[in-house]
Amino acid sequence: MSSILTNSTAMVALQTLKSINANMGKTQNEISTGKSVSSARQNSAVWAISKTMESDVKGFKGIADSLALGSSTVATARSASEQITDLLTEIKGKIVAAQEDNVDREKIQTDVAALRNQISTIVGAAQFNGLNLLSNRESGATVANIVGNTGNGAGILGSGTVSILSSLDRSSGGTVTASSITAAKADLGTQASVQGTGTDLAAGAVTGAGAIATGATGTLTIVGDVGTAARGGNRVLAGDSYTIGGLTGVSGAVRYVARDGDTVNDIASALNDMLNFQAAKSGIAISSTVSGAAITVTNGTTAGITTAMTLNSGGTAGGGLEILSSVDVSTSQGAGAALSAIEGLTQTAIEAAANFGSVQGRIEIQSEYVSNLMDSLKSGIGSLVDANMEETSARLQALQVQQQLGIQALSIANQAPQNILALFR
Known part of the structure; x- marks a missing residue:
């Protein structure tokens, strides 16, 4: 049945043309952006x-x-x-x-x-x-x-x-x-360390200090600051100056200022190295060995010595090559002490x-x-959202042909009511 009010053929042709135009718009968007998914509307998951x-x-x-x-x-x-x-x-x-x-x-x-x-x-x-x-x-x-x-x-x-x-x-x-x-x-x-000027915290910081007779040994055990409640239970704190005194004839300071993270073993090892160096440099027959936090001091002099430990807060730590600042080879004793110390300093630099x-x-x-x-990651993203340009180009050409055919079909469908005029001639 023909009708001048309802043209079903034109409607079908119009819908087909709309679909072709929509696909063409999508394809042109892919070509212009280079992406098959350029917004969440197209594919939210991807x-x-x-x-x-x-x-x-x-x-x-x-x-x-x-x-x-x-x-x-x-x-x-x-x-x-x-x-x-x-x-x-x-x-x-x-x-x-x-x-x-x-x-x-x-x-x-x-x-x-x-x-x-x-x-x-x-x-x-x-x-x-x-x-x-x-x-x-x-x-x-x-x-x-x-x-x-x-x-x-x-x-x-x-x-x-x-x-x-x-x-x-x-x-x-x-x-x-x-x-x-x-x-x-x-x-x-x-740089050399600087002894702290803060409160003397010696009480309980070391055990074993005291007199050491000629030819005898004594053991100093580094305990740390156990008597200061304000330090929250920490026993070794950065800036605390540990100094061994009473070493008769030893001219240089036997001191170590703790760095952040040091343990009592670190303190003992550093003091042991400094004691041996300063004693050798001074030509005094006092030596020591270390085991854990314990320093065993041997008195090889002809007189007794009395070791004493002081611990002060607020010191400035020396450098890792601190002993180098005290090296003096102008005397035979200094040259001998330097020779025993330089190997350890070299190993410190090598390790660093x-x-x-x-x-x-x-x-x-x-x-x-x-x-x-x-x-x-870029390759993975591309495989998800990038457009296949060869395929897209071929699709665009096909859609352009379809669009032309769709326009022609719609034109033919719109001419159908004209045929009804022939009935009135």
Whole structure:
């Protein structure tokens, strides 16, 4: 039946043309954006996944920058540590030469002092963007502005670490946590420690102090500050100055100022090294050995000695190469003491350089992994939302043909009512 009010054929042709135009609009959008899913309206699940992955890519770009900064910082410290190791090796050569009596020890000491000053210069300059991994001392630092510090002295941070952001870990539940690579500081400074001027905390800090007869031994056991309730039960706190006195004839200070994180064993080991060095330098037959927190002092002099321990708060920690500041080869005793000490100092620098090298290698491996991971994530996102341009191009051409046919079909359908006029002629 023909009707001039309802043209069913035209309606069908119109709907077909609308569908073709809609598909063409979608295809043209894919061509212009390069994406098959460019909004949540098109495919909410795929769009949500792609956006999550894109946010991860942005995060890993930040991590790549962090790793690059961390690698440069650690590389600076490693290079400086290696240079310091070479200088200590050169100092060792000077010290060995000073063992001979038929040499000018004063001139050798001048060379040693110059090399020591160069080490201090390197340590001071070994910073990247203001961060120095070879100095555990903060200029003007106080406890309030040193994270994790528990002491009460100035510039006493000694076991600090630096965290370098290395990864973002996403769990199956969607929780994201950050992972870091930790680089430990290595204090290679040569500055001497400064005894604290705070309250004497000696009571209970050490056991066994007292008289040691000629040829006898005595044991000093470092206990720490057990009598100060305000310290919250901590026994060894950064900035506390442990000093062994009463060593008749020993001219240099036998002292160690605790760094943050030190234990009683660390205190005992450092005091033992300093005691042996200062006694040998002074030419006094007093020596010691250490086991855990116990220091066994042997009195080889012709007179008795009386060991005494003082413990004061508010001290300033010395550098990791503190003994180097007291090396003096101008005397035979000083040359002998320096020879026994230089090996330990060299090993300290070698260990620092090795540790920095290990951390730098790990950072470089992680940096390469993050770069590859970002490439994989980008590829995954592309497979989800990127348009297949070859397929899209072919589809557009087909839709253009369909559109032309649709327009022609609609035109023919609209001409159908014209045929009714022939009935009235």
